[in-house]
Amino acid sequence: MTDPASLYRLAHAALAQYPLRDAQPSLLSISENVVFRIDTPSGPRHVLRLHRPGYHTAAEIGSELAWLDALHATGLDVPRPRPGRDGGRIRTLCGTDGIPRHAVLFDWMEGTEPTTDVDPAAFARLGGVTARLHAHSRQWQRPPGFTRKVWTPATMTGPDAPWGWWPDAPGMTDAGRDLIAGCLRTVAAQLADYGTGPARFGLIHADLRLANLLISGTHTRLIDFDDCGISWFMQDLAAALSFYEDHPQAPRWVDHWLSGYGTMGDLTQADLDILPALVIQRRIQLLAWTGTHARTEQVRSLGRDWTGRTFALCEAWKNGRLLRHLG
Template sequence: MTDPAFLYRLAHAALAQYPLRDARASLLSISENVVFRIDTPSGPRHVLRLHRPGYHTAAEIGSELAWLDALHETGLDVPQPRPGLDGGRIRTLSGADGIPRHAVLFGWMEGTEPTTDIDPAAFARLGRVTARLHAHSRHWQRPPGFTRKVWTPATMTGPDALWGRWPDAPGMTAPARDLIAGCLRTVAAQLADYGTGPEQFGLIHADLRLANLLVSGTHTRLIDFDDCGISWFMHDLAAALSFYEDHPQAPRWVDHWLAGYGATGKLTQADLDILPALVIQRRIQLLAWTGTHAQTQQVQSLGRDWAGRTFALCHAWKNGQFLRHLG
C-alpha cells in the first residue's frame, strides 16, 4: 500500500518508539522502501526507512546494521542506525492492512543526489571509497547469525530472480528474448571461469547507483545499504552505472572509478575482463525490475526507448563492442 496517509501513520507509529520530541515526518521517496526525513525543533535531523514487506527478514536487516557499525568504526562515512527507547534498532509495525513492516531510523547525512551531469572526479572518489569498503569486507569477521542475500545469476536474472523476470519486461520480443538468453548463458560461463574466491567474491554494497550516493563538495558518500549482500566485488562498479550503462559519459565514469579504486585497492586483468559481463547482467536485472515497477515515476522517466536501448547494449556486448577499451 502506497497511500501517503497510511504511510504517515506508520511513520508516526515508528517515531513514537524513539526518544524524539515533537518529531515531524516529511515523505522523501516511495520506491522499494519508503523514506521520510525526520525533523525535531532542537535536535538533529534523521531519516526513517520503512521497509517493503516480505523482502528482508529482521535478521537480514540486523546484519546490514552490524556491517554499518563495523564500517563506521573504521572511519567510513556511512549511515548510522539509531536505537529506540528500548535500545533496539529495528521496529516492527503492523498497520491497518495487517501486514508487518520493519522500520529503522538513521542519522541524517549531508549531500546531494548526483545526476548524469556528475563530475567524473566524483567517480574516482567513489572508486576509492569502494576499495576501502571491499578491503574491510575481505577481512571482517562477520558476527554469528549474519545473513544477507547472495547476488548471483540465479537471483539476479534467473527464472526466480528477486527483482522479477526479464522475459516479462515491457517491450520484449521473441528475437530480444533469444538475444538476452544467449547473453546470459555467456555471462554465466564467464563468471564460472572468473570464480568466487575471496579476492573476487564477498560482501558488497550491491546497489551503488547515483540515487544511493550523496555528493558534498569533494566528498562522495554511500547511503542505502538495503541491498548489500554477497556477490562479486566488481559488481559494485556495474551497479554504479545503473540505468545509464549506455550514457556517453559511461566510459569516463568507469575509467575514473577504476583509477580511484586502483589507488587504494588491487585490480587484476581478470577483474577488468569480467566487468562488461557484470555490467550487462546488471542491465538485464534492471530490465526485469522495470517490468515489476512499470507504473513508478522512476521507470516512466527512463523513456519509452529504454528497453530498446537495452537490447542494443546486449548486441554490442555480444559483439565485443561494449566497454571494449578495458581489454
C-alpha cells in the same frame, strides 16, 4: 499499501518508539522502501526507512546494521542507525492492511544526489571509497547469524529472482528474449570461469548507483545499504552505471572509478575482463525490475525506448563493444 496517508500513519507509529520530541516526517521517496526525512524543532535531522514488506527478514536487516557499525568503526562515513526507547534498532509495525513492515531510523547525512552531469572526479572518489569498503569486507569476521542475500545469476536474472523475471519486462519481443537468453548463458559461463574465490567474491554494497550517493564538496558518501549482499566485488562498479550503461560519459565514469580504486586497492586484468559481463547482467536485472515496477514514476521516467536500448546494449556486449576501451 503506498497511499501517503497510510504511510504517514506508519511513520508516526515508528517515531513514537524513539526518544524524539515533536518529530515531523516528510516523505522523500517511494521505491523499494519508503523513506522519510525526520525533522525536530531543536534536534538533529534523521531519515526513517520503512522496508518493503517481505523483502528482508529482521535478521537480514540486523546483519546490514552490523556491517554499518563495523564500517563506521573504521572511519568510513556511512549511515548510522539509531536505537529506539528500548535499545532496539529495528521496529516492526502493522498498517491497516495487517502486513508487518520493518522500520529503521538513521542519522541524516549531508549531500546532494548526483545526476548524470556529475563531475567524473566524484567517480574517482567513489572508486577509492569502494576499495576501502572491499578491503574491510575481505578481513571482517562476520558475527554469528549474519545473513544477507547472495547475488549471482540465479538471484539476479533467474526466474525466481527477487527483482522479477526479465521476460516479463515492458516492451519485450521474441527476438529480444532470444538475444538476452543467449547473453545470459555466456555471462554465466564467464562468471563460472572467473570463480568465487575470496579475492573476487564477498560482501559488497551491491547498489552503488547515482541515487545511493551523496556529493558534498569533495566528499562522495555511500548511503542505502539495503541491498548489500554476497557477490563479485566488481559488481559494485557495474551497479554504479545502473540505468545509464549507455550514457556517453559511462566510459569516463568507469575510468575514473578504476583510477580511484587503484589508489586504495589492486585490480587484475581478469577483474577488468569480467566487468562487461557484470554490466550487462546488471542491466538485465534492472530490466526485470522495470517489469515489477512498471507503474512507478521511476520506470516511466526511463522512457519508452529503454527496453530497446537494453537490446542494443546486449548486441554491443555480444559483439565485444561494451566498454571495449578496457581491453
